[in-house]
Amino acid sequence: MHRNGNAIGGSARIEGPTVQAGDVHGGIHIHARDPAGPPARLPVPRQLLPVSAHFTDREGDLAALNGLRTSGPDGSTPLIVVSGPAGVGKTALVSRWLGDLAEHFPDGQLYADLRGHSADGPATPSEVLGQFLRALGIGPIPAGLGEQTALWRSVTAGLRVSVMLDNVFSAAQVRPLLTGGRSGLMVATSRHRLTGLRADGALHHQLGLLDAAAAEEMLSRGVGAERVRSEAGDAHRLIALCGGLPLALCLASARLASRPRQPMRSLVESLAEGRRRLAALTIEEESSVHHALDASYAVLPDDAARLYRRLALLPARTVEARIAASACAVPLEEAEQLLDALVEANLVEDIGPDSYRFHDLVRLHAAERGRAEEPPEARSEALRRVCDWYLATATEAQRFLSPIQLTLRRTYVHPVELPCPFTEPSGALGWLDGHRLDLLAAVRAAYEEGWDDLAWQLVDALWPLFHRLRHHELWLEAHMVGLRAARRGKDRAAERQMLNSGAIGFSVAGRVEDAVRWFTWSLEAAQEAGDARDEGQALHGIGSAHRQAGRFGEAGAFLHRAIETWEAVGYPRGAALSRIVLGEMALESPGALWDGRPAAEYFALARRTLLAVDDPYDAARALAFHGRARAVAGAYEDGAGELRAALAFFEEAGATPWQARVLEMLGRSAADHADARTAYDCFGRARDLYALQSPSDAQRMADLLATAPAEPADAEPADAEPADAEPADPEGPAPR
Incomplete structure (x- = not known):
């Protein structure tokens, strides 16, 4: 929002919502963003951590x-x-x-x-x-x-x-x-x-240690200058024991501030006596931080001390109140109060709304206390409670984002009663993305504890994260662990799910031969179990991977087997998706397939089926391909109309990869038919969208722009690259 006072003379350009206050004179031009234009940009990132009020000197x-x-x-x-x-x-x-x-x-x-x-x-x-x-x-x-x-x-x-x-x-x-x-x-x-x-x-x-003057200023900010002056001797001894380390001084200040009637001498004596060390963290002569941590921990209330110990043993880089509540089996409000107590003691850092973290030194101290003071059964229960919370929350996100894929069971040792942290799909995807590293750590921890069902169920619940945001390394590592867990637990249905989902990840990451190997394992497992639907999915995946590698003959054979298998068990959606891949091959290499069916027939049949089973997203993909096939066959205007209809759908859905793909198909069709202005515009828009995800695709569009004239007066049909230079299907090779 712009707030404008008096503007006299001249002219101004204003964009966005505007409120006028006072008189405005001169040429004013107000511009609103075209709702059909590109989405609004994210705010400029300002990610620096806040600076403590104790920051001194320097x-x-x-x-x-x-x-x-x-x-x-x-x-x-x-x-x-x-x-x-x-x-x-x-x-x-x-x-x-x-x-x-x-x-x-x-x-x-x-x-x-x-x-x-x-x-x-x-x-x-x-x-x-x-x-x-x-x-x-x-x-x-x-x-x-x-x-x-x-x-x-x-x-x-x-x-x-x-x-x-x-x-x-x-x-x-x-x-x-x-x-x-x-x-x-x-x-x-x-x-x-x-x-x-x-x-x-x-x-x-x-960066060196604080000198005595700066350390004294830091201590004065924490406990008050008058107290430092009145207990000057003990204050100087305390500063010396803290070794000039700001962390040690902050912790000591927090303890003193919480006990205003306690003489500073008491803390000095506790630091000077019994010099226990965290052996792995001794820093030459600056070991006093460890004593400060011990001293701060010793005065924590019992319930806050328990949370401190348990948090450090969890697979979580950052902590939120729901994790704390799960770890200690307390209500959410109580967990928030306990976290506040740890923040006040400078034992955890408040780094954002409901987001906390340990300093590395403090985490190691807390973990040592947890291993020493928490019985093994208590440590195991806390970990299981938090992992169950991760599973329940990730599963709820899956219900929002891809309910059709939520087919396998969920089992909980400790049922979760905490409120869900999100209430809509965008929040669900944001939660998955923000917690992705901790979720993967939970998968590893569950596997190491021997909780095989929990491990593969967590991986299965993360499907929307992998499919939509394409974190390739996490996708593959999670499925490798999930597959080992399913096999160790002798759960054949889970094993096939891990194989199929993991194989899709290999394919999306461009590791085609690994994808073929995993899909082949899935096919063997499905045949052994007599599960025809899973057998069809494996056949589809193998065919799609062969197509990705340019082996059209092998691809066509496997895809036709997938169609036959799926139609025999009444799964028309899967058969339609296989027909889309067959149509893509027919479009790229006309007449190469042994059944000789033209590409447009594959896409038309697939679209009718997908609309009938209420899958509008994949139906729009089929429409785009059908439009491109019609344009290639000579019906440019009709084909371009279908491509524009598909583009409008993907713009509404916010599907950036498919917006770029359709724009490229539309640009190629225009270039083939001497519509130079449309070709130039589409290639430029596709280039800008591809730049957000694939530099190689963006460069291909830049090369096309170099040969595509911008004005009809100069128009000669652009030398578009052959259709087989177009990118692989960004949605992945299998319907899962």
């Missing part, structure tokens, strides 16, 4: 970072590494510095925790690239790291963005994430110096 470090930023030959430095020991305040310093520079980066500020010292292992470059590209409105994300990196550098080449890579483990984690161009800034924080990045042009800043 003027020298901030000045040094400013000096590094402007020391490059062209006035900018693309990569700065800030290193130092754990707990020294690297994250807070860089967050503060980049926050102050926000106006210099109008295209966004991105943040990722690379989990360099997480028990679950460091984040992969693919995971981080997917997060960043989606934040900038780019998706679906390519399958391979090389293509992801190329897309990321292309997207950021002209953007003024800052990127914060927190908790980096190695130089190898950073290199695939380097941005394109030199108008942005990337800052990595790490406990290691990452000297290997010097070869990539990185500049380095080593």
